[in-house]
Amino acid sequence: MSNDASMLSQALAPDVSTDPLDHLLPPAEARELLRRAQQHEDRALTQLYTMFSERVFRFIYYRIQDRPRAEDLTNEVFVRMLESIEKFRPSGDDVALVLTSWIFTIARNLIIDDTRRQKIRVAEQLTDGDEELRDETFDLDVHLTRAALQNALAQLTEEQQTVLLLRFEDGFTSAQIGKMMGKTEMAIKALQRRGLAAMARALGGDKSVFAKDTV
Amino acid sequence: MENRQDNRFPDEQLDMQIDQWLSGKREPNAPASNVEQVARAFARLASEESPRLSPAARARGINLLRARAAQKRAERHPNPFAFLLAAPRWAQIGAVALLVVLIANGVSSVAADSLPGGLLYPFKRFGEGGQLLLQNTSGQRAQVWMNFANTRLDEVQRMIQNGARVDPTFLDAVDESILRALTEIAGTRGDERVELLKQLTQLAIRQQRIVHQLAQKAPPAERARLEQTARLLQGVAEFTQSPDAVSGTDASPLQFLTPSPTPTHSPTVRSTVTPTASATPSPTLTPTTLPAATIHPPTDVPAPTNFAAPPAAPTMTRTAQPSKTPQLIPTQDQDETETPEPGEEDDKSGSGGGDGDEDKSGSGDGDDDDNNGSGGDGGGDDDGDDKDEDDNSGGGGGDGDGDDEDEDDDSGGDGGDDDDDSGGSGGGDDDDDEGDD
Numbered sequence: 018m019s020n021d022a023s024m025l026s027q028a029l030a031p032d033v034s035t036d037p038l039d040h041l042l043p044p045a046e047a048r049e050l051l052r053r054a055q056q057h058e059d060r061a062l063t064q065l066y067t068m069f070s071e072r073v074f075r076f077i078y079y080r081i082q083d084r085p086r087a088e089d090l091t092n093e094v095f096v097r098m099l100e101s102i103e104k105f106r107p108s109g110d111d112v113a114l115v116l117t118s119w120i121f122t123i124a125r126n127l128i129i130d131d132t133r134r135q136k137i138r139v140a141e142q143l144t145d146g147d148e149e150l151r152d153e154t155f156d157l158d159v160h161l162t163r164a165a166l167q168n169a170l171a172q173l174t175e176e177q178q179t180v181l182l183l184r185f186e187d188g189f190t191s192a193q194i195g196k197m198m199g200k201t202e203m204a205i206k207a208l209q210r211r212g213l214a215a216m217a218r219a220l221g222g223d224k225s226v227f228a229k230d231t232v
Numbered sequence: 233m234e235n236r237q238d239n240r241f242p243d244e245q246l247d248m249q250i251d252q253w254l255s256g257k258r259e260p261n262a263p264a265s266n267v268e269q270v271a272r273a274f275a276r277l278a279s280e281e282s283p284r285l286s287p288a289a290r291a292r293g294i295n296l297l298r299a300r301a302a303q304k305r306a307e308r309h310p311n312p313f314a315f316l317l318a319a320p321r322w323a324q325i326g327a328v329a330l331l332v333v334l335i336a337n338g339v340s341s342v343a344a345d346s347l348p349g350g351l352l353y354p355f356k357r358f359g360e361g362g363q364l365l366l367q368n369t370s371g372q373r374a375q376v377w378m379n380f381a382n383t384r385l386d387e388v389q390r391m392i393q394n395g396a397r398v399d400p401t402f403l404d405a406v407d408e409s410i411l412r413a414l415t416e417i418a419g420t421r422g423d424e425r426v427e428l429l430k431q432l433t434q435l436a437i438r439q440q441r442i443v444h445q446l447a448q449k450a451p452p453a454e455r456a457r458l459e460q461t462a463r464l465l466q467g468v469a470e471f472t473q474s475p476d477a478v479s480g481t482d483a484s485p486l487q488f489l490t491p492s493p494t495p496t497h498s499p500t501v502r503s504t505v506t507p508t509a510s511a512t513p514s515p516t517l518t519p520t521t522l523p524a525a526t527i528h529p530p531t532d533v534p535a536p537t538n539f540a541a542p543p544a545a546p547t548m549t550r551t552a553q554p555s556k557t558p559q560l561i562p563t564q565d566q567d568e569t570e571t572p573e574p575g576e577e578d579d580k581s582g583s584g585g586g587d588g589d590e591d592k593s594g595s596g597d598g599d600d601d602d603n604n605g606s607g608g609d610g611g612g613d614d615d616g617d618d619k620d621e622d623d624n625s626g627g628g629g630g631d632g633d634g635d636d637e638d639e640d641d642d643s644g645g646d647g648g649d650d651d652d653d654s655g656g657s658g659g660g661d662d663d664d665d666e667g668d669d
Contacts, residue, residue: 057305088285091293
């Protein structure tokens with residue numbers, strides 16, 4: 018089995034145990050990967066897809082709460098990335114972070130475009146919730162809690178949503194998010210706190226939502 | 233301020249707690265606030281089951297990406313400037329700047345053959361201006377002006393060959409270039425000065441011959457103007473061969489144009505400004521030439537008044553003619569019609585003594601503004617620089633120089649006038665400046 022084939026199979030494997038996104042690439046590796054991707058090399062592009070697709074999907078899914086649409090948009094993110102990767106010139110040494118930031122920026126813009134285009138109110142879709150309930154990947158109890166959190170998340174501003182999703186779902190630190198969004202670390206922490214407070218208000222202080230944790 | 237610090241502290245605390253929850257640490261105590269409860273629940277959900285991209289979607293995505301990449305590779309054409317895209321920003325800027333310079337250079341080299349009135353001619357003149365700015369010394373600038381003089385005459389020749397009518401302004405440009413060269417030479421010394429004078433002499437003689445030939449073939453309307461330039465060139469050539477040109481020490485450049493062969497009329501001159509200058513020949517020579525040749529088309533100024541007005545006064549010979557000298561005497565006001573031309577332009581420095589900038593060396597009389605008395609300095613003009621048109625070195629006949637408004641200036645004989653009167657001695661006249669040669 019060639020390297021390419023093994024990478025492809027790894028990329029296609031739905032349940033990869035070790036998430037390659039947990040750590041950002043070292044600058045030299047990130048730069049080399051970017052260089053090869055700019056040459057439109059299949060392997061480099063597949064590697065980028067493997068590294069970022071899950072994060073991007075979660076980021077989009079929590080925002081639009083429509084799985085098929087989130088999957089389509091996730092793939093669209095990488096097509097757009099490919100279209101403009103030749104012109105992408107990361108500044109500074111932290112190539113991996115800049116690259117990550119760029120990909121998430123594409124995702125954010127796509128979400129905004131999609132939301133505007135379809136004029137779907139995220140909250141309304143959540144209250145229907147039929148598709149979510151049919152999603153077999155979720156445990157019911159967890160799902161309910163997640164649904165409540167998602168509903169609350171939908172009440173936040175776009176910036177607050179982005180910060181909380183990057184922080185909780187993708188595991189970036191506040192400092193990293195600050196670099197990605199062009200804000201200070203303190204500003205991100207403030208956004209994070211305000212976002213969580215807004216979610217708490219949206220949840221109405223319903224202790225039952227947090228019953229598993231608090232008890 | 234305190235509030236801000238208070239707010240910042242919980243932000244920090246909360247962030248640290250979130251780090252712990254995300255790393256899977258659980259505290260024994262329950263979170264206190266709703267905000268903390270939400271954060272903890274969020275962290276737990278993220279660490280537990282989270283939605284994943286379906287295998288079908290992953291396969292679709294990778295296939296789409298690879299297909300699009302293959303298409304891009306097929307579409308990709310070799311980009312000759314690809315190396316620039318990979319280069320650092322400073323190199324990109326440098327390359328663009330180089331490109332601009334090369335294009336500008338190309339345009340100017342194409343424009344080099346253009347003629348007046350042509351589309352590219354302004355680029356040519358603009359390029360010449362830039363070339364001039366790059367020269368540091370008077371000697372270098374003199375060389376450049378001589379080159380320009382050649383270029384201008386070449387343009388005139390080509391225009392005539394093409395059957396075009398020769399605009400007087402084209403010849404003005406020839407005159408101007410020659411006089412500018414002369415002006416710049418005034419700022420040189422020693423061997424360089426001698427060498428430049430030699431070059432200018434050769435240039436003036438050669439050009440005079442060409443212009444003369446052109447004049448013979450030209451229609452009458454243009455002949456007069458061509459002859460005017462020929463006379464100017466003749467005058468320059470004769471002057472540059474004179475000892476005065478070589479030994480000139482005065483800083484005023486156009487002193488060249490006011491040769492003072494014989495200090496014959498010293499008494500009169502002294503009375504006006506300075507003793508040394510020889511007032512005699514110059515009046516006819518210089519003052520008239522510059523204004524007439526450079527600024528005004530031939531119609532304005534009587535042709536004979538030119539630099540070396542050959543017929544009327546063998547001016548170039550610099551033989552002091554008694555008849556002319558009286559003009560230097562300040563007492564004569566506006567009667568004499570000979571000096572008028574000198575009086576036209578500003579800075580008509582009477583030949584004779586030292587000049588000075590803006591000196592009011594009115595002969596005899598002091599007039600108010602900038603009037604160089606006749607017999608005044610040789611290098612009457614102040615600024616031997618820019619506008620030749622303004623620089624009129626008064627010939628011995630000394631007209632004072634008026635100021636700048638040429639046409640209006642009166643070369644007052646005695647200059648007892650106010651503003652713009654050149655208080656030249658002698659035949660100052662009024663506005664009309666009808667030389668009565």
